[in-house]
Amino acid sequence: MSNSPFKSYITTPLYYVNARPHLGHSYTTIMADVVKRHREQRGVKTLFLTGTDEHGEKIEQMAKAQNRDTRSFVDEVSQDFRATWEKMGIEFDIFYRTTDPKHVRAVQHALQTLKDREEIVFREYEGKYCVGCERFLTDSELNADGLCPDHLKKPEPRKEANYFFLMSRYQKPLIEYLEKNPNSVRPDHFRQEMLSFLKQPLGDLCISRPKQRLTWGIELPFDSNFVTYVWFDALLNYLVAMGWPEAGWNQELWQTVNHLIAKDILKAHAVYWPTMLMALGVSPARELQVSGYWLVDGTKMSKSLGNVIRPLEVEAQYGKDTLRFYLLREMSYGLDATFTLEGYINCINSQLANGIGNLVSRVYTIAKKNLGTVAFSNDELLEADHKVLALRARAREAWDAGFAELKYQNSLKAWSELVTACDLYVNEMKPWALAKDPNATQRLHVVMGVCLRMIQALAALIAPVLPHAAQEIGKALGLGERAFDPIEAGFEDRVRFELPTETPKLFMRVQMPAPESRSEA
Numbered sequence: 001m002s003n004s005p006f007k008s009y010i011t012t013p014l015y016y017v018n019a020r021p022h023l024g025h026s027y028t029t030i031m032a033d034v035v036k037r038h039r040e041q042r043g044v045k046t047l048f049l050t051g052t053d054e055h056g057e058k059i060e061q062m063a064k065a066q067n068r069d070t071r072s073f074v075d076e077v078s079q080d081f082r083a084t085w086e087k088m089g090i091e092f093d094i095f096y097r098t099t100d101p102k103h104v105r106a107v108q109h110a111l112q113t114l115k116d117r118e119e120i121v122f123r124e125y126e127g128k129y130c131v132g133c134e135r136f137l138t139d140s141e142l143n144a145d146g147l148c149p150d151h152l153k154k155p156e157p158r159k160e161a162n163y164f165f166l167m168s169r170y171q172k173p174l175i176e177y178l179e180k181n182p183n184s185v186r187p188d189h190f191r192q193e194m195l196s197f198l199k200q201p202l203g204d205l206c207i208s209r210p211k212q213r214l215t216w217g218i219e220l221p222f223d224s225n226f227v228t229y230v231w232f233d234a235l236l237n238y239l240v241a242m243g244w245p246e247a248g249w250n251q252e253l254w255q256t257v258n259h260l261i262a263k264d265i266l267k268a269h270a271v272y273w274p275t276m277l278m279a280l281g282v283s284p285a286r287e288l289q290v291s292g293y294w295l296v297d298g299t300k301m302s303k304s305l306g307n308v309i310r311p312l313e314v315e316a317q318y319g320k321d322t323l324r325f326y327l328l329r330e331m332s333y334g335l336d337a338t339f340t341l342e343g344y345i346n347c348i349n350s351q352l353a354n355g356i357g358n359l360v361s362r363v364y365t366i367a368k369k370n371l372g373t374v375a376f377s378n379d380e381l382l383e384a385d386h387k388v389l390a391l392r393a394r395a396r397e398a399w400d401a402g403f404a405e406l407k408y409q410n411s412l413k414a415w416s417e418l419v420t421a422c423d424l425y426v427n428e429m430k431p432w433a434l435a436k437d438p439n440a441t442q443r444l445h446v447v448m449g450v451c452l453r454m455i456q457a458l459a460a461l462i463a464p465v466l467p468h469a470a471q472e473i474g475k476a477l478g479l480g481e482r483a484f485d486p487i488e489a490g491f492e493d494r495v496r497f498e499l500p501t502e503t504p505k506l507f508m509r510v511q512m513p514a515p516e517s518r519s520e521a
């Protein structure tokens with residue numbers, strides 16, 4: 001038994017340092033952060049790993065193109081990722097770098113182990129190589145014009161002798177594993193895609209690059225003329241972070257791991273990775289969660305295509321938390337979604353400024369103007385009060401179901417409906433009229449108390465997605481830091497609320513920028 005406090009483990013891909021953090025990277029990182037916060041509210045302490053993938057040809061090429069020393073170049077870009085996530089309030093526990101000496105040693109250990117077990121052989125190979133993907137592509141993977149479908153470039157023909165991991169040996173066990181574990185790859189259409197890919201014979205995996213071609217990589221422990229291939233190097237990070245291969249590595253936590261990725265790297269995670277683990281005698285990851293792409297102007301956002309949206313710039317312009325909310329609300333997990341500035345601004349205005357922002361400001365303004373403290377007893381609640389309060393439990397169930405099924409949009413919808421229900425309740429109860437009636441003061445206390453209980457539940461549910469707003473609401477409710485950890489704190493039926501001196505200001509309405517300045521977002 002390990003004495004680690006963590007009960008679950010979640011990872012993002014290690015991002016290549018040939019690009020600066022953009023919206024596509026942010027989505028997966030935000031998702032992992034949201035899931036971690038959601039689990040922790042429910043008592044499951046979660047280790048969250050992110051980091052950077054720093055070896056390989058395209059990184060070496062980029063440093064060269066900029067006339068930079070490779071090491072200082074990767075240090076700088078890696079730091080940019082780290083600082084971006086920190087500024088965005090991403091609560092990662094481990095920032096992993098593949099140039100870390102501990103990682104290098106562990107990768108060499110894995111290579112030597114597989115070589116000793118005769119799982120690695122030396123062979124001549126001829127194929128079509130895409131530098132963007134950092135792998136050989138088969139003809140069936142190319143588009144109708146013979147281009148890599150992701151990078152829209154013609155792969156280069158390459159012939160060279162290399163080391164191969166005998167992945168084909170694991171085709172049968174891999175099929176069995178995918179068939180027996182319905183949650184191994186989610187949503188399920190990606191698992192089906194991999195199972196149909198596995199109907200063709202599975203080749204072996206080329207795991208080395210000759211040093212004439214690439215020096216910026218981890219040297220093979222059994223042949224100093226070669227370095228190892230990026231994927232063999234990078235994937236191992238997830239395991240090395242658990243302490244592998246040292247005795248006493250955290251096998252228990254490993255059993256819980258969820259890898260979050262987008263579909264661009266599905267094959268590496270659903271085929272290469274589990275077979276590597278099987279060969280090393282380690283059980284494959286428990287669950288792979290795969291998202292679609294964020295598209296801009298109809299194509300996948302990527303640096304090489306030049307249609308990049310920078311998360312920090314967007315947040316600075318449109319407000320904290322707003323991007324998190326929009327991304328979760330707009331993307332049906334597993335399918336592609338399109339980022340538009342119009343859609344983002346509409347979402348901020350309708351859901352955040354006019355929705356929760358307006359509700360909180362309305363309730364606090366009336367309550368503060370007319371009551372010092374809100375105090376009432378449960379006996380005073382009328383049927384209409386009970387009715388609206390009962391919606392909280394339903395929303396909580398729907399919220400949790402959405403998370404369990406990876407249908408985050410359903411969770412956010414259930415939450416927005418709870419905001420609307422509270423708004424309707426305010427409209428029906430007309431607290432402004434109660435405030436004018438000297439005989440209705442106690443009823444005003446009750447109505448405001450119901451609204452504050454609703455706001456408390458709304459903040460608790462949305463806290464993983466809108467952590468800053470939840471914190472502001474928590475403060476206004478007189479609760480401390482991390483007010484809604486555990487989630488039950490949002491559903492405690494309080495009968496007294498001290499009102500703060502300041503009305504909490506959550507989200508402002510934003511304007512669509514004039515056309516000439518739009519490209520900046």
Ligand code: MSP
Pocket residue numbers: 012013014015016017023024025027028053234235236237260261262263264265291292293294295300301302
């Ligand atoms: N270095 C490898 C991963 C190694 S993991 C052991 C890599 N890096 S990457 O920088 O290209 O990151 C790819 C990942 O970034 C995607 O799987 C996804 O998580 C995120 N995204 C980058 N662009 C994206 C979109 N346009 N849309 C959605 N996610 C995207 O692959």
